[in-house]
Amino acid sequence: MNHTDPDRTERELTEALAALAGGVHAAPHAYRTARGEWLRRERRRRLVLAVLITVVFALATLIGLWVLNEAPSHQGVIFSGLSDAQVDTR
Numbered sequence: 001m002n003h004t005d006p007d008r009t010e011r012e013l014t015e016a017l018a019a020l021a022g023g024v025h026a027a028p029h030a031y032r033t034a035r036g037e038w039l040r041r042e043r044r045r046r047l048v049l050a051v052l053i054t055v056v057f058a059l060a061t062l063i064g065l066w067v068l069n070e071a072p073s074h075q076g077v078i079f080s081g082l083s084d085a086q087v088d089t090r
Contacts, residue, residue, distance in 0.1 A: 027033070
């Protein structure tokens with residue numbers, strides 16, 4: 001059986017990760033670029049949301065006005081009221 005020393009495995013893994021991390025260098029303005037990009041996306045998301053809310057509100061208003069316009073102009077059975085002779089004025 002091949003038995004490896006846990007300390008040796010840990011040491012080799014640490015050395016390999018250190019060598020890999022040592023080769024990574026950040027761009028000079030990486031944070032500023034990433035932050036600017038994130039802010040642009042956030043502004044665009046808010047703008048799209050505002051436009052969507054405006055469109056939904058306008059559409060709901062137009063549908064409501066259309067429904068009110070399509071209502072019959074004559075008095076219906078429910079809202080016909082009582083004639084003057086049937087009104088009880090106690």
